[in-house]
Amino acid sequence: MRETETSDHLIATTASAYAYPLLVKQLLVNSLSVCADQEITYRGEQRYTFTGFRRRVGLLANALASRGVRAGSTVAVMDWDTHRYLESYFAIPMMGATIFTVNVRISAQQIAYTLNDAGAEVLIVNSDFLPIVEAIWPELKTVREVIVASDDDTRPAASLPITGEYEQLLATASADFAFEDFDENTRAAIFYTTGTTGDPKGVYYSHRQIVLHALATATTLCSPRTGQRLHRDDVYMPITPMFHVLAWGMPYIAVMLGLKIVLPGRYLPDLLLRLKQTERVTFSHCVPTVLQMLLDASAREQHDLSGWTMIIGGSALSPTLCRAALERGIDVFAGYGMSETGPIAALSQFAPDAEQAGIDESVRKRCMTGRPVPMVELRVVDDEMNDVRRDGQAQGEIVLRSPYLTQGYHNRPEASEALWAGGYLHTQDVAVMLPNGCVQIVDRMKDVIKTGGEWVSSIEIEALINAMQGVEESAVIGVRDERWGERPQALIVLRPQAVLEAQQVRAHLLGHADSKRISRYAVPEVERVIFVSDIPKTSVGKIDKKLLRQRFE
Known part of the structure; x- marks a missing residue:
């Protein structure tokens, strides 16, 4: 026995003991042992077991190694939600390399910037996105290999130095790859966020962070007795793109728990609803706009959506959408x-007695921001970093600590320091906290409207407008006003054949002001209620309020 040299008393370490680093490969251990025959399917058209999945992970690792990928390399992936993407989630980081999940919904110029900034050496690209890569190829500085992925295993013609086709490369590789141990703080994944002004910023995570996020989130999801939970008999289908925050980390959790996994490829409403029925999907996650899309499509075809548990994130879950x-x-x-x-810091799970209190109480609790998951220290603080009162009224910024928050932005030291000012990660979300530790976001700091000396929550006004019959969706922004500083402006999309006038919207909101639900300052004038055909969204489906403010500046 020996002891680590330190002034503190630490546990003794046996020379032959295995330290068990927290690596992505460890998420496969239990599922391969007890769920080896569990199924993974792509669109219901391709199927293999977890044993087959592990074999293909080895094939991909050897194929990439033959192309020069080593520990420290960065491999970029541009694909829909396919079995290939899931294989890349494991094979690339398990090699000690970094997977870069490319956001295929941003502009071609931004894609080129992110590929260069990340230092991507190899690019796995779905044939659907080859025209984008061809257009930006002269701008790429570090990419030296292009591997094409296609559902029909063919190699399309392209004016690029294509190394080969994904399946063909795997067919010539060996499944035996020795995934060695290394430091658990090795970078495993990087992706880019476009939620702020300027060029996209790279967010990165280590193996340790990915594993701890999976463990903490799974603990929370699996802990309730009934409702709002995940269990081993669930059938999982992601409806948050796998390029976006690693699909909220949920694919890693699904593999760790040995769940049946259904990968839908491109998000087409009819396909998603068909897979829900044919594969008996029971657990998914998505943004509100996708949920609305599924509800609309299912209403047309009378699909049965019962037995489907779904986490909604990215934007606030409105009571109207929740009830629907x-x-x-x-x-x-x-x-x-x-x-x-x-990304998961809090979930709005609640005790079964909330259901017994009636639909209104159930909707209210389901739409709350929720309670922090294990190992997350969540505070709501004022400008001096003092905790605000836990009374559901006092507002402040959410700041966080946990073992799986990103440690900074890639190549952005100043932005990283601002993110972590005072030793806490600053979310820029304005919220209130209840006595029981439940949190409710009021607004984003950049979206909150200051008018007449009062702070107005754009989220709350949107929820009230969305509750009106005939409203499809709405967005409320602050526009400059010489007298009041800012005034709220509402943009509303109506459902087909619906008829609604600006005066009716104002009267509806004034009624809530009379009942003290909102301030009268929060009610926009008739001329500031505008009906539009659509509301712009970001690449991940959120309402793009930055663009709206620019348009109405």
Whole structure:
């Protein structure tokens, strides 16, 4: 026996003991042992077991190694939610390399910037995105290999130095790859967030952070007795893109628990609903706009959505949308996080007695930001970093600590220091905290409206407008006003054939002001209620308020 040399008393270490580093490969250990025959399917068209999955992970690692990928390399992936993406989630970091999940919904110029900034050496690209890569190829500085992935295993013609086709490269590789141990703080993944001005910023995570996020989130999801939970008999289908915050980290959890996994490829409403039925999907996650899309499509075809548990994140879950989902049998609830937080920091799970209190109470609790998951220290603080009162009224910024928050932005030391000012990660989310530790976001700091000396929550006004019959969605922003500083402006999209006038919207909001639900300062004038055909979204489906403010500046 020996002891580590230190002034403190530490446990003795046996020379032959295995330290068990927290590496992505460890997430496979239990599932391969007890769920080896569990199924993974791509669109219901390709199927293999977890044993087959592990074999293909080895094939991919050897194929990449033959192309010069080593520990420290960065491999970029541009694909839909396919079995290839899931294989890349494991094979690339297990080699000691970094997987870069490319956001395929941003502009071609931004894709080129992120590939260069990340230092990507090899690019695995779905043939659907080859035209984008061809267009930006002269701008790419570090990419030296292009591997094409296609569902029909063919290599399309392209004016690029294509190394080969994904399946063909795997067919010539060996499945035996020795995934050695290394430091658990090795970078495993990087992706880019476009939620702020300027060029996208790289957010990165280590093996240790990915594993701890999986463990903490799984603990929370699996702990309730009933409702808002995940269990081993669930069938999992992601509906948050695998390029976006590693699909909220949920694919790693699904593999760790040995769940049946259904990968839908491109998000087409009819396909998602078909897979829900044919593969008996029971657990998913998505943003509100996708949930609305599924509800609309299912109403046309009368699909049965019962037995589907769904986490909603990215944007606030409105009471109207929540109620509509519950009426269709979806056990829907909100989750909270951001690209920099792993991402899941809180979930709105609640005790079964909330259901017994009635639909209104159930909807209210499901739409809350929720309570922090294990190992997350969540505070709501004022400008001096003092905790605000836990009375559901005092507002402050959410700041966080946990073992799986990103430690900074890639190549952005100043932005990283601002993110972590005072030793806490600053979310820029304004919230209130209840006595029981439950949190409710009021607004983003950049979206809150200051008018007449009062702070107005754009999220709350949107929820009230969305509750009106005939409203599809709405966005409320602050616009400059010489007298009041800012005034709220509402943009509203109506459902087909719906008829609504600006005066009716104002009267509806004034009614809530009379009942003291909101301030009269929060009610926009008639001329500031505008009906539009659509509201712009970001690449991950959030309302793009930055763009809206620019348009109405």
